Amino acid sequence: MDELQPAERFQESLPPLTAHEAALEANRCLYCYDAPCLQACPTHIDIPTFIRKIATGNLRGSARTILEANFLGGTCARVCPVQELCEGACVLGRDHTPIQIGRLQRYAVDYVQQRGIRMFQPGPPTGLKVAVVGSGPAGLSCSAELARLGYEVTLYERRELGGGLSTYGIIVLREPIEVALREVEALRDLGVQVVTGHELSERAHLEELLAAFDAVFLAVGLGAVPALGIPGEEYVTDGLAFIEASKLDLAHLEVGRRVLVIGAGNTAVDAATIARRMGAEVTVVYRRTEAEMTAYAHEYHFALHEGIQYRFLTQPVALLHRQGQVVGLECVRMELGEADASGRPRPQPLPGSNFVLPADQVIKAIGQEKPRLAQALGLALEGGYIAVDDAFETSIPRVFAGGDCIRARGVASTVMAVQDGKLAAQGIHARLAAARQETLL
Secondary structure (H helix, E strand, O other): OOOOOHHHHHOOOOOOOOHHHHHHHHOOOOOOOOOHHHHHOOOOOOHHHHHHHHHOOOHHHHHHHHHHHOOOHHHHHHHOOOOOOHHHHOHHHHOOOOOOHHHHHHHHHHHHHHOOOOOOOOOOOOOOEEEEEOOOHHHHHHHHHHHHOOOEEEEEEOOOOOOOHHHHOOOOOOOOHHHHHHHHHHHHHOOOEEEEOOOOOOHHHHHHHHHHOOEEEEOOOOOOOOOOOOOOHHHOEEHHHHHHHHHHOHHHOOOOOEEEEEOOOHHHHHHHHHHHHOOOEEEEEOOOOHHHOOOOHHHHHHHHHHOOEEEOOEEEEEEEEEOOEEEEEEEEEEEEEEEOOOOOEEEEEOOOOOEEEEOOEEEEOOOOOOOOHHHHOOOOEEOOEEOOOOOOEOOOOOEEEOOHHHOOOOOOOHHHHHHHHHHHHHHHHHHHHHHHHHHHO
16 A cells, blocks of 8 residues: 555445446345335435446436436435445345345446436426535435426535535545535536635625525534543644535645544544554543444545554543654553443443543544534524424524534434425425415415
């Protein structure tokens, strides 16, 4: 690995299927009636149909089947936990190898997107306008659905590039940045105006949007990585910033020789993998055990295969530094007690068990804070997240929300955010259609 250039260490984990490989894999599918894979997909892609179209050489038709149900089919083909969803439900998985649904989906969607083939046209104009705030998966999905229904959509993004998490926060090994940007361009092809460098930060801004648009959809994601609350924290590297730097400027990414990553979710695995691929000796530090990790099992085993070490039942208590340089992480050993509010055993420190792990870089990847913007906008909350009704409308009329910012229940993921965007678009459409009907009466 050391002989490879940095960019060569970050090729996609799975290479694209060749035409021959895709045909062979597609012809393994049993095309089940009432297919369990379809039921397991949160966006309800008609998986047997798109695979059958690949088998018959109809790649445009296959991509259309996928993208009609999931506008971010290219992203989800790469980042969805298919082992837990569609492939995990495949009937062939009981006695054989499940169909490689994710790779087949990627094969079909990449075929049209790499060639710039436009799959959809804007719907007949309704004369109504909707503002979408946030260009992550929920925002892109909602914008696409509304544009296809004939709404004039303006998508606002506070960053320089559109795509949100897909662009900035998913490791290149899983999704190259160009895949996310292709989906933003496909949205522009639908007539959506994408405005970058525009941030919604206070209630007055929201009132301005409500005055200029018939509805507003908020897809603002989550907040920053929370503080560890330990001495020396100012020398800790933010995990999300670390991943972002690896995507935007890998050549100048600063990586230590001995790296510790605090946390045990998928972001921690991603940050650890980047450091490992850059040649570091990497250890993940987690205060509970393997059984309580929030990372998917396949991500954990991937990390082990990469040579990443784990220190369980270990709680950081201080970052040690000398003349501004990290030299170690003081930790205390933990034991598990009664379950806490999360339903997992509460870790408790063992008195007198402090020890030091040597390191020259410490990265924190301990999740993200709940969306603080919700309070600034005066929205009702549920468990710290934006509260919405069954139509995804918030406590403020004509303001809708979806994605991670509403995820008070369930698991936050790209595919769930995409589905939120679809359902919210339907809710917006129903709300505005009803309002127009009342006006006509």
